[in-house]
Amino acid sequence: MPDFPSLAKDKKYFIQTNGCQMNVADSERLAGILLHDLGLRRAEKSSEADVVLFNTCSIRDHAEQKLYDMLGPFSARKRNGEEIAIVVTGCVAQQEGEELLRRVPEIDVVLGPQYVPFLKNVLESVEWGKQVVATAPMLYMEDNDFSKPIRGGEGVKAFVNIIHGCNEHCTYCVVPATRGMEQSRSMESVLNECLDLTKNGYKEITLIGQNIDAYGRDMTPKRTFAELLEYLNANLPRNTRIRYVTSHPRYFSDRVIDAVANLDKVCECFHMPFQAGDDGVLKRMRRGYTFESYMKIINKIRAKAPDAAICGDVIVGFPGETEEAFQRTLDLMEQVKFDNLNTFAYSPRPNTEAAKWEDQVPEDIKSARLQRVQELATKHGLERSRRYLDTTVEVLVEDKNPRNPKQVMGRTRQGRQVYFDGDLEELQGEFVSIKITEARTWSLVGERTR
Numbered sequence: 001m002p003d004f005p006s007l008a009k010d011k012k013y014f015i016q017t018n019g020c021q022m023n024v025a026d027s028e029r030l031a032g033i034l035l036h037d038l039g040l041r042r043a044e045k046s047s048e049a050d051v052v053l054f055n056t057c058s059i060r061d062h063a064e065q066k067l068y069d070m071l072g073p074f075s076a077r078k079r080n081g082e083e084i085a086i087v088v089t090g091c092v093a094q095q096e097g098e099e100l101l102r103r104v105p106e107i108d109v110v111l112g113p114q115y116v117p118f119l120k121n122v123l124e125s126v127e128w129g130k131q132v133v134a135t136a137p138m139l140y141m142e143d144n145d146f147s148k149p150i151r152g153g154e155g156v157k158a159f160v161n162i163i164h165g166c167n168e169h170c171t172y173c174v175v176p177a178t179r180g181m182e183q184s185r186s187m188e189s190v191l192n193e194c195l196d197l198t199k200n201g202y203k204e205i206t207l208i209g210q211n212i213d214a215y216g217r218d219m220t221p222k223r224t225f226a227e228l229l230e231y232l233n234a235n236l237p238r239n240t241r242i243r244y245v246t247s248h249p250r251y252f253s254d255r256v257i258d259a260v261a262n263l264d265k266v267c268e269c270f271h272m273p274f275q276a277g278d279d280g281v282l283k284r285m286r287r288g289y290t291f292e293s294y295m296k297i298i299n300k301i302r303a304k305a306p307d308a309a310i311c312g313d314v315i316v317g318f319p320g321e322t323e324e325a326f327q328r329t330l331d332l333m334e335q336v337k338f339d340n341l342n343t344f345a346y347s348p349r350p351n352t353e354a355a356k357w358e359d360q361v362p363e364d365i366k367s368a369r370l371q372r373v374q375e376l377a378t379k380h381g382l383e384r385s386r387r388y389l390d391t392t393v394e395v396l397v398e399d400k401n402p403r404n405p406k407q408v409m410g411r412t413r414q415g416r417q418v419y420f421d422g423d424l425e426e427l428q429g430e431f432v433s434i435k436i437t438e439a440r441t442w443s444l445v446g447e448r449t450r
Contacts, residue, residue: 014049019057056092226255273313277332278325317366
C-alpha cells in the first residue's frame with residue numbers, strides 16, 4: 001500500500017459536522033484516524049486544509065442542497081489545480097451514494113456511517129487515483145474499529161455509542177436507511193471505552209444511540225439498557241456522571257426509571273421524544289404508543305424521580321395533522337411541562353413513506369404551529385427553571401461563558417446550564433456547589449457556596 005506521500009507531515013484536515021450526537025461521535029473517530037493513523041493535523045480553517053470532510057445530516061429539509069452549496073468552493077479549488085481531498089460522510093452520503101459523484105465529480109470519497117473505521121483504507125485507494133463510494137449495507141464489526149477518537153467536550157464530557165442503527169421505520173424518518181439495522185456493542189467494550197475516558201480526566205459520559213432502549217435485544221443472550229446502566233454504575237469511578245439519549249416510548253421500561261432514580265452515577269434526566277399528541281397522527285407515524293401510554297411513562301417518572309428533568313422532541317405539521325390533532329400536542333405539552341423541547345416542522349425526506357402522501361400540510365400552517373409550540377415550550381422552560389431558585393445544586397464545570405469572560409458554565413445533574421463567576425483554569429472538570437439566584441428560560445445563574 002502507498003505511504004501517503006501527498007498526505008504526509010505538515011498536511012492538515014478539517015471536518016465540518018452537522019447533525020446529531022451520533023455525527024459528533026463519528027467525527028471524533030474520523031479525527032482520530034486522520035491524526036493517529038495518517039499523521040494529519042487539524043486545520044483551524046477549512047481553507048487551510050488538505051483533506052476536507054463533510055459529516056452530513058439528512059434529517060432537515062434541503063439537507064442535500066445545503067451540502068452541494070458547501071461543496072462549491074472546494075470543488076472550485078480542486079478544478080483550479082489545488083491538491084485537496086474531498087470526503088462526504090454521514091447520512092446524506094449514505095442516502096445519495098453515487099449521485100453525489102455525478103453531481104460533484106470533484107468528490108473523492110462518499111463514505112456511509114458504517115464505514116467510518118475504514119477511512120484510512122479508503123484514503124489509500126484515493127491515493128491510487130480512485131474515487132470511492134462505500135455505502136453498501138454491512139454489519140458493524142467492533143474488531144474492525146481501531147479508531148482512537150479525538151474527543152471534544154472540553155476534556156470534561158464525551159459521547160460513547162452503545163448501539164448502531166435503528167429497526168423502527170417510522171414513516172417520516174431516514175435513519176434506518178442511512179444508519180442501517182440495530183447492532184449493539186458488548187457491555188464490556190462499552191465499559192472499556194468509558195474507563196479509558198475516565199482515566200484521561202473525563203467526568204461525564206453520554207451514552208448514545210438512535211433508539212437506546214433497544215440496546216441488547218439483538219444480542220445472544222439478550223441484554224437490556226437497564227442492565228448496561230447498572231453495570232456501568234458499578235464499575236466506573238466514583239465521580240463520574242452517566243447520561244444517555246435517545247429513548248423510545250414504545251420500548252421504555254420501568255427498570256430504566258428505577259436505574260435513573262436509584263443509581264448514584266446516572267443523571268436524573270429523561271429524553272423522551274413524543275413527536276405528536278394525537279393518537280391518529282402517532283399511528284400514521286408508526287410510533288407504537290398513544291397519548292395515554294406516553295403519559296403513563298411520565299407519571300411513573302414523576303412518582304419515582306420527582307426531581308428529574310424530562311426533555312422531548314416534537315414534530316408539527318405531519319401529513320394529515322388537523323387543527324384538532326395539533327391541539328392534542330399542546331394538551332400533552334401542558335400536562336408534561338418539558339424542561340427542554342426540541343421542536344421541528346415536518347419536512348418530507350427522501351425514501352420515506354410519509355413524503356409520498358398527498359395530505360401534506362401547507363408550509364404557512366406548519367410555520368404557525370411551530371411558533372405556537374415554541375412559545376409554549378418557552379413558557380414551560382422558564383417555569384421549570386424557577387424550581388431551582390434558592391436551592392443549591394451540584395454543577396460540573398465545562399467551559400467559560402462566551403458572553404462573560406468572568407463567568408464559567410457548567411450543568412446540573414438534570415442538564416440545566418448554570419453560569420457563575422469563576423476561573424476556568426481552576427474549575428474546569430470540577431464539581432462545584434452553586435446556589436441559584438436567577439432563573440432564565442433555558443439556564444440558571446448562581447454563586448458558589450462557601
